[in-house]
Amino acid sequence: MRAIRRFTVRTVLPAELAALGELVHNLRWSWHPETTDLFAEVDPALWRQVGHDPVALLGAVDPARLRELAADRRFLRRLADAADDLREYMTAPRWYQTLSDAPRAIAYFSPEYGLAAALPQYSGGLGILAGDHLKAASDLGVPILAVGLLYRHGYFTQSLSPEGWQLEHYPSLDPGGLPLSLLKDVRVRVGLPGRRTLHAQVWVAQAGRVPLLLLDSDVAENDAAARDVTDRLYGGGTDHRLMQELLLGIGGVRAIRAYCESTGHPEPEVFHTNEGHAGFLGLERIRELTEARLSFDEALEAVRAGTVFTTHTPVPAGIDRFPAEMIERQFGGDTAWPTVPVERILALGAEAEPGVFNMAIMGMRLAQRVNGVSELHGEVSRGMFQTLWPGFDLDEVPIGSITNGVHAPTWVGRELMELAGRELPTLIERAQGWEGVQKISDAEIWEIRGILRRRLVESARARMRTSWRARGSSDAELGWIDEALDPDVLTIGFARRVPSYKRLTLMLSDPDRLRSLLLDPVKPIQIIIAGKAHPADEGGKKLIQQIVTFADEEDVRHRIVFLPDYDMALGQELVQGCDVWLNNPLRPLEASGTSGMKSALNGGLNLSIRDGWWDEWYDGTNGWAIPTADGVTDPDRRDELEAAGLYDLIEHEVADRFYDRAGEGLPRRWLEMVKHTLATLGPKVLAGRMLRDYVVGLYAPAAASARALSADGYGPAKSFAAWRLRVNQAWPAVRVEHVEAAGVGDTPEVGASLDLRATIALGDLDPADVAVEAAYGRVGPHDELISPRYLELAPDGPGGDDGRAHYTGTIPLDRTGAFGYTVRVLPSHPMACSKAELGLIAVPEEPAGMTNGTLR
Numbered sequence: 050m051r052a053i054r055r056f057t058v059r060t061v062l063p064a065e066l067a068a069l070g071e072l073v074h075n076l077r078w079s080w081h082p083e084t085t086d087l088f089a090e091v092d093p094a095l096w097r098q099v100g101h102d103p104v105a106l107l108g109a110v111d112p113a114r115l116r117e118l119a120a121d122r123r124f125l126r127r128l129a130d131a132a133d134d135l136r137e138y139m140t141a142p143r144w145y146q147t148l149s150d151a152p153r154a155i156a157y158f159s160p161e162y163g164l165a166a167a168l169p170q171y172s173g174g175l176g177i178l179a180g181d182h183l184k185a186a187s188d189l190g191v192p193i194l195a196v197g198l199l200y201r202h203g204y205f206t207q208s209l210s211p212e213g214w215q216l217e218h219y220p221s222l223d224p225g226g227l228p229l230s231l232l233k234d235v236r237v238r239v240g241l242p243g244r245r246t247l248h249a250q251v252w253v254a255q256a257g258r259v260p261l262l263l264l265d266s267d268v269a270e271n272d273a274a275a276r277d278v279t280d281r282l283y284g285g286g287t288d289h290r291l292m293q294e295l296l297l298g299i300g301g302v303r304a305i306r307a308y309c310e311s312t313g314h315p316e317p318e319v320f321h322t323n324e325g326h327a328g329f330l331g332l333e334r335i336r337e338l339t340e341a342r343l344s345f346d347e348a349l350e351a352v353r354a355g356t357v358f359t360t361h362t363p364v365p366a367g368i369d370r371f372p373a374e375m376i377e378r379q380f381g382g383d384t385a386w387p388t389v390p391v392e393r394i395l396a397l398g399a400e401a402e403p404g405v406f407n408m409a410i411m412g413m414r415l416a417q418r419v420n421g422v423s424e425l426h427g428e429v430s431r432g433m434f435q436t437l438w439p440g441f442d443l444d445e446v447p448i449g450s451i452t453n454g455v456h457a458p459t460w461v462g463r464e465l466m467e468l469a470g471r472e473l474p475t476l477i478e479r480a481q482g483w484e485g486v487q488k489i490s491d492a493e494i495w496e497i498r499g500i501l502r503r504r505l506v507e508s509a510r511a512r513m514r515t516s517w518r519a520r521g522s523s524d525a526e527l528g529w530i531d532e533a534l535d536p537d538v539l540t541i542g543f544a545r546r547v548p549s550y551k552r553l554t555l556m557l558s559d560p561d562r563l564r565s566l567l568l569d570p571v572k573p574i575q576i577i578i579a580g581k582a583h584p585a586d587e588g589g590k591k592l593i594q595q596i597v598t599f600a601d602e603e604d605v606r607h608r609i610v611f612l613p614d615y616d617m618a619l620g621q622e623l624v625q626g627c628d629v630w631l632n633n634p635l636r637p638l639e640a641s642g643t644s645g646m647k648s649a650l651n652g653g654l655n656l657s658i659r660d661g662w663w664d665e666w667y668d669g670t671n672g673w674a675i676p677t678a679d680g681v682t683d684p685d686r687r688d689e690l691e692a693a694g695l696y697d698l699i700e701h702e703v704a705d706r707f708y709d710r711a712g713e714g715l716p717r718r719w720l721e722m723v724k725h726t727l728a729t730l731g732p733k734v735l736a737g738r739m740l741r742d743y744v745v746g747l748y749a750p751a752a753a754s755a756r757a758l759s760a761d762g763y764g765p766a767k768s769f770a771a772w773r774l775r776v777n778q779a780w781p782a783v784r785v786e787h788v789e790a791a792g793v794g795d796t797p798e799v800g801a802s803l804d805l806r807a808t809i810a811l812g813d814l815d816p817a818d819v820a821v822e823a824a825y826g827r828v829g830p831h832d833e834l835i836s837p838r839y840l841e842l843a844p845d846g847p848g849g850d851d852g853r854a855h856y857t858g859t860i861p862l863d864r865t866g867a868f869g870y871t872v873r874v875l876p877s878h879p880m881a882c883s884k885a886e887l888g889l890i891a892v893p894e895e896p897a898g899m900t901n902g903t904l905r
């Protein structure tokens with residue numbers, strides 16, 4: 050029989066142990082092993098049994114044991130110390146508190162969060178990144194207030210059929226059994242077409258200093274369909290996804306308002322949207338301001354100034370889009386907001402294809418600051434979205450980048466963290482001193498690497514046994530697992546979601562070659578693989594099946610294994626225990642990738658295609674770059690070439706180095722690379738570095754813009770909106786009419802300079818509304834300027850009555866070869882944050898470099 054409803058009866062802790070409840074309900078335990086040591090002491094056997102989940106531990110522990118602990122003075126002392134430590138952590142000033150004028154609070158929106166295996170609300174990289182973002186914010190004292198959804202079935206757990214086919218199970222999660230507390234007396238409501246209302250309650254997960262509000266639609270006021278809105282992460286169809294995104298964006302802002310009101314938490318000055326999914330938050334904020342009597346355009350300016358949008362995918366299919374008619378139904382008709390015209394909403398999400406509403410494009414139009422998640426991804430994103438800024442060169446498209454990072458205390462093996470704490474104290478306290486890694490002895494690092502590899506092998510065997518049993522094998526057939534994998538063999542890890550661009554099966558391109566690498570009598574390798582395919586992705590499941598089928602073969606099954614149910618717990622074991630982290634995406638489709646960073650921090654070496662973060666930070670000696678066959682258009686041929694490069698590297702470089710034990714039994718050349726990796730990559734891949742970049746580069750400037758526009762009852766927002774309107778209307782009359790050059794003769798020489806004088810038709814605009822620039826530099830075969838430099842030209846006298854103005858300036862001829870220049874006009878306003886802010890530009894009707902010349 051199945052229960053129709055489940056809930057968790059919480060333990061009542063004896064008063065002496067009240068602090069234990071506090072510790073359990075702050076997820077800081079998930080990156081603070083001293084706290085989990087204390088949990089383990091409550092009941093060591095039970096702690097293992099509940100999979101290191103402290104809420105489950107408290108739910109299952111025998112009350113008699115609690116009474117015993119309540120009288121155990123040594124335990125009580127340790128508990129008091131741990132509680133003091135947490136309180137200190139929660140209140141002490143940190144890096145952020147040394148800044149002046151930083152935002153009072155920042156709202157962070159994401160559809161998923163990977164904070165701990167015990168809170169399974171993530172599917173992959175985006176969620177893990179969001180979790181690490183919150184934890185690093187907490188460590189640095191950055192006042193983030195995060196918002197997401199509470200999925201009652203989370204993401205699925207994965208197992209395998211006897212045939213190696215992925216099977217999905219959706220566990221029933223009861224919030225009472227999770228480290229959450231309910232925000233009492235708060236209900237969030239979102240109107241739906243047909244006079245329906247979507248209701249949600251709000252749970253709070255506390256990630257150190259950072260509260261995470263999770264909206265949950267499973268409440269009695271909702272009809273059955275509405276109750277299921279937050280049933281699963283990335284489940285269901287388009288309609289379901291829209292409901293989730295409405296709740297996340299609109300409901301999320303309402304949850305923040307309620308939270309701030311009931312707790313006194315400062316209101317966010319900056320809103321950070323991760324990926325398009327949460328984009329409706331901008332509309333809700335426009336609604337708030339228009340109801341406070343701003344016009345739509347004025348509210349749009351105020352909202353844009355304080356919004357940061359981060360795009361996380363360069364895969365066009367990964368962009369979130371809806372049929373425009375669904376948006377029209379939601380925001381028009383009887384659910385329309387009186388102050389927010391539906392046509393304006395539709396225009397925000399309009400893209401080249403008619404009838405489509407694009408959440409990423411709306412995200413970019415609602416945010417004054419936009420970024421990708423690695424330098425290469427920034428560049429690819431500028432190309433993907435260039436058409437939103439017509440007339441601008443690729444590198445002027447206002448999409449920047451902040452490269453992702455990972456939270457070391459979450460991902461680094463405990464032995465290594467302790468070694469670092471002992472030998473390199475400034476690392477932990479001030480994120481400095483990584484070069485000190487060079488002074489640690491090879492033997493010590495190698496010993497820890499051995500411990501981590503052995504731990505992984507032992508855990509992998511246990512997981513293999515569970516998986517083979519679930520696939521129908523009996524224990525009698527599974528004796529071989531005791532000998533499967535080898536704690537001394539070069540161990541390669543490959544774990545990630547299974548979309549096709551990540552090419553799970555690239556390693557199978559030449560099965561015989563792979564087999565001989567695995568079974569090499571002198572320099573064998575072993576490979577541990579994990580990953581989930583999206584439940585609707587039959588192709589991905591086929592790839593998993595191919596890997597499993599190969600790994601099932603009797604001659605190799607001890608050297609290549611697929612471990613089901615990739616989650617944070619398995620991820621931690623893998624990135625800590627593997628010697629090499631393999632990543633072979635189809636370049637440039639990996640936005641950043643983060644698992645390789647986790648491996649690097651654990652003394653693993655990356656073996657990867659130069660994509661995402663690895664394109665940026667591979668330096669020739671901190672791991673290996675698999676050669677990409679970027680230009681090859683036949684996908685099979687490309688795979689074949691890249692796979693051959695991979696096999697060659699493993700055979701001739703990786704295994705050679707690992708097994709070279711000429712130096713007193715230690716792989717000296719290997720450890721040299723490990724140390725170099727830690728010393729140089731260590732400081733870069735940290736989530737703390739990422740957070741500082743966000744604060745300094747985006748959050749603080751966004752707060753400054755938002756404050757500037759909202760001052761004096763939003764006076765500046767009103768005038769900026771009026772200015773934009775006026776410039777948009779006047780722009781068609783703006784022209785570069787004429788450009789004259791003087792100062793060089795027919796044979797210009799390097800070192801000379803060129804005096805430019807441009808005549809600009811301004812139509813109804815004033816000289817103060819525009820900037821006139823010369824762009825100059827090298828030109829290519831089609832007269833295109835290559836990476837031009839810019840010089841702002843100065844007005845030459847007041848503008849004439851005829852709507853014309855003259856501008857002059859001198860450009861240096863400082864390089865030999867083909868040289869060209871042009872003049873352009875751009876709108877200019879102190880509140881704009883890039884030259885492309887309005888997406889308007891005027892260039893001469895003649896092509897660039899009207900007087901191209903060759904310098905000698």
Ligand SMILES: *Cc1c(COP(=O)(O)O)cnc(C)c1O
Nearest residue numbers: 173174545616617620642643644
């Ligand atoms: C780190 C991590 C990811 C993301 O890894 P990528 O390298 O970005 O693919 C996904 N899932 C889990 C469980 C992780 O720990």
